Amino acid sequence: MIKNTLLEAIDAGSKELQKFFNGTFTVQSKGSLNDLVTEADHASEKAIFKVIQDAHPDHFILSEETGEIKQVSNYKWIIDPIDGTINFANGIPLCCVSIGVEKDGAMIMGAVYNPFMNELFFAEKGKGATLNDQKISVSDEDNLLKSCLVTGFPYQYLDSPNGPLQIFEKLIRKAVPVRRLGSAALDLCWTAAGRFDGFYEHKLQAWDSAAGFLIVEEAGGKVTDLKGNVYNPYQPGIIATNGKIHAALQNLVNGGDL
Numbered sequence: 001m002i003k004n005t006l007l008e009a010i011d012a013g014s015k016e017l018q019k020f021f022n023g024t025f026t027v028q029s030k031g032s033l034n035d036l037v038t039e040a041d042h043a044s045e046k047a048i049f050k051v052i053q054d055a056h057p058d059h060f061i062l063s064e065e066t067g068e069i070k071q072v073s074n075y076k077w078i079i080d081p082i083d084g085t086i087n088f089a090n091g092i093p094l095c096c097v098s099i100g101v102e103k104d105g106a107m108i109m110g111a112v113y114n115p116f117m118n119e120l121f122f123a124e125k126g127k128g129a130t131l132n133d134q135k136i137s138v139s140d141e142d143n144l145l146k147s148c149l150v151t152g153f154p155y156q157y158l159d160s161p162n163g164p165l166q167i168f169e170k171l172i173r174k175a176v177p178v179r180r181l182g183s184a185a186l187d188l189c190w191t192a193a194g195r196f197d198g199f200y201e202h203k204l205q206a207w208d209s210a211a212g213f214l215i216v217e218e219a220g221g222k223v224t225d226l227k228g229n230v231y232n233p234y235q236p237g238i239i240a241t242n243g244k245i246h247a248a249l250q251n252l253v254n255g256g257d258l
Contacts (some may be wrong), residue, residue, distance in 0.1 A: 002075075003124065005055040006099055006111050012047040013081055013097040014115040016040055021116065022091045035155045036085050041065055044081035044097060052077055064207045076102040078210035078233070083112075084183030093117065098185035100210030100233075107233070110211025112185045121189040123211075123218035129192050138221040138242035139194040145258060147197035147245050150179045150187045154203040162255045164202050174258045188212025191240050192219035198241035198249050202226070206233040216240045226253055 020040035027038050045065050052059065061069040063079040077099060082088050084095030093116030100110040112121040121136075123129040129136050141147050149171065153164045171178050179196070181187055185208060187199045192215045210233045213223045224230065226237035228250050239250055252258060 001055070002101060002109060005052060006101060006109055007122075008055075009048045009051040009077075009079075010097050010099055010111045010113045010120070012051050013044040013099075014113050016044040016047050017082060017088065017095065017097065018115050019043070021088065021093070027089055036089055037065060038082070038085060038089055040088065041082045041085060045079065048079055048081060048097070048099065062206060064205065074104050078102065078207050080185060080207040083185040083208060084181070087182045092182070094181050094183055094186060096183060096185050098207065098211045100207075100214065102210075107210060107214045110214040112189050112211050112215065114186060119189075121192065121212075121215050123192075123215040125214065125218070127218070129215045129218035131189075131193055136193045136219050138192060138216070138219050139197045140244065141197045141242060142244040144198075144245045144248040144252070145174060145176060147249075148177045148179070148195075149249075150181060150190065150196045150199045152180060152182070152184055152187065152201045152204075162253060167200070167253055170252060170258060176258070184208040185212045188216050188240055191242070192216045192221060194219075194242070198239070198245050200226075200239045200249060200253055201237070203236040204233075204238055205236075209233045209238055213238070213240060222246045224250065226250070 025039035030037050058071050058073050060071045060073045060076040080098040083098045088095040096112050096114040098112045108125045110123050190196050191199045216223050222243040223240040
């Protein structure tokens with residue numbers, strides 16, 4: 001029942017993305033200059049809410065645009081109606097709908113769908129991860145210097161030791177390829193699928209990573225906070241890797257050298 005609702009909600013939100021993509025829609029700033037929300041974000045969120053609330057009207061919802069819809073429930077749905085809004089607003093098809101489901105405070109299921117590439121990533125706790133119903137697994141690379149990495153930068157730069165620019169500089173000065181897709185949910189899913197060996201970011205919200213981190217873990221990867229602690233999507237920092245380069249990337253993020 002939960003899985004069916006999740007997949008129906010992902011589909012409903014994605015149809016709104018397809019409807020608006022490369023069309024005319026309103027765009028607003030949420031605070032900082034390039035932290036955007038579009039008419040499509042709201043339409044996707046509304047469509048997702050309808051599916052979930054029709055099936056489970058008593059479930060708690062946390063969504064990027066609306067915030068919390070509080071209910072006394074064992075279940076919480078964590079929703080990003082468009083992850084990669086700037087990409088979407090500029091007609092770049094690297095964006096997706098991301099929904100994670102918690103039960104009793106633990107992530108049990110997650111789905112991420114990029115309708116423009118027709119790629120649906122899905123994971124259920126203890127049952128592995130899939131891309132379009134085909135099992136996926138993380139890469140085998142064990143040398144950070146030979147890894148292909150992905151990251152993102154916050155809209156407001158964190159001026160702190162070992163911040164995003166400092167880590168990025170260390171890596172690129174050693175010719176380590178570091179990509180920036182503009183969607184943390186896709187960064188995580190592509191790490192789960194072995195396209196990237198690792199992903200790190202200093203500041204995310206729960207809706208950015210709730211589904212994706214479970215997909216990485218179920219694909220055989222490792223996910224922690226920046227200090228190596230058990231990952232909690234309600235804190236900002238994340239390192240997600242194939243497991244084999246995790247210690248080296250964590251050391252680098254915390255001030256070490258390559």
